[in-house]
Amino acid sequence: MTTSSTQVIILYFSRGGATQRLADAIAEGVTAAGGEALLRTVNSDADAASARDMVIERDELTRCDALLLGSPTRFGHMASALQKFWESTSNDWLKGVLINKPGAVFTSTSSLHGGQETTLLSLALPLLHHGMLLTGVPYSQPSVHGRDGGGSPYGASFLNDRTSLTSSEQQTAFALGRRVCQIATACRHATIED
Numbered sequence: 082m083t084t085s086s087t088q089v090i091i092l093y094f095s096r097g098g099a100t101q102r103l104a105d106a107i108a109e110g111v112t113a114a115g116g117e118a119l120l121r122t123v124n125s126d127a128d129a130a131s132a133r134d135m136v137i138e139r140d141e142l143t144r145c146d147a148l149l150l151g152s153p154t155r156f157g158h159m160a161s162a163l164q165k166f167w168e169s170t171s172n173d174w175l176k177g178v179l180i181n182k183p184g185a186v187f188t189s190t191s192s193l194h195g196g197q198e199t200t201l202l203s204l205a206l207p208l209l210h211h212g213m214l215l216t217g218v219p220y221s222q223p224s225v226h227g228r229d230g231g232g233s234p235y236g237a238s239f240l241n242d243r244t245s246l247t248s249s250e251q252q253t254a255f256a257l258g259r260r261v262c263q264i265a266t267a268c269r270h271a272t273i274e275d
């Protein structure tokens with residue numbers, strides 16, 4: 082890395098804006114930890130909420146220090162636009178450009194038991210295949226104990242039955258961004274042998 086601040090990509094898709102709210106809360110956490118939050122999306126319809134942000138450029142995977150991946154839950158799984166993106170990263174996988182970089186995941190659903198955890202795990206899979214260091218939210222974060230919406234040790238989440246995040250959802254997303262950035266900053270100065 083040639084830049085001085087820790088570069089954290091927040092790569093997400095959001096049609097209606099719910100997942101985007103989580104992405105923005107995560108970005109606040111990254112910034113609070115002294116990092117630079119790079120909100121990025123993938124090719125999709127121009128009227129998707131996430132079209133607000135730039136489409137990720139391939140060399141950004143190489144240049145970043147960490148990456149968070151977020152999607153609305155689609156039948157218990159990540160949205161196809163994101164899956165399509167990861168299926169285009171074979172060359173990056175061969176080069177190992179994400180190996181030993183912290184990664185984390187986030188999602189939103191319209192129903193409480195509609196698959197937040199399965200989607201979070203589906204989002205984790207490509208990050209693990211790319212050799213990333215999967216980061217969750219520990220139970221030392223009080224908001225993970227919340228009983229009124231999203232947020233879990235697997236990642237940040239939002240129960241989209243209202244217009245804004247609950248306080249717990251906001252705090253968990255913020256904590257995840259802050260934690261990933263702090264770990265990424267530490268990893269930049271660490272030597273991890275194969």
Ligand SMILES: Cc1cc2nc3c(=O)[nH]c(=O)nc-3n(C[C@H](O)[C@H](O)[C@H](O)COP(=O)(O)O)c2cc1C
Nearest residue numbers: 095096097098099100153156157190191192195241
């Ligand atoms: C094709 C499709 C499949 C969906 N599947 C689920 C689901 O399995 N569980 C659920 O709770 N919500 C499901 N939803 C609802 C979205 O996950 C939810 O509205 C989400 O908050 C939208 O996020 P966005 O505003 O970022 O696009 C689905 C929506 C669509 C369009």
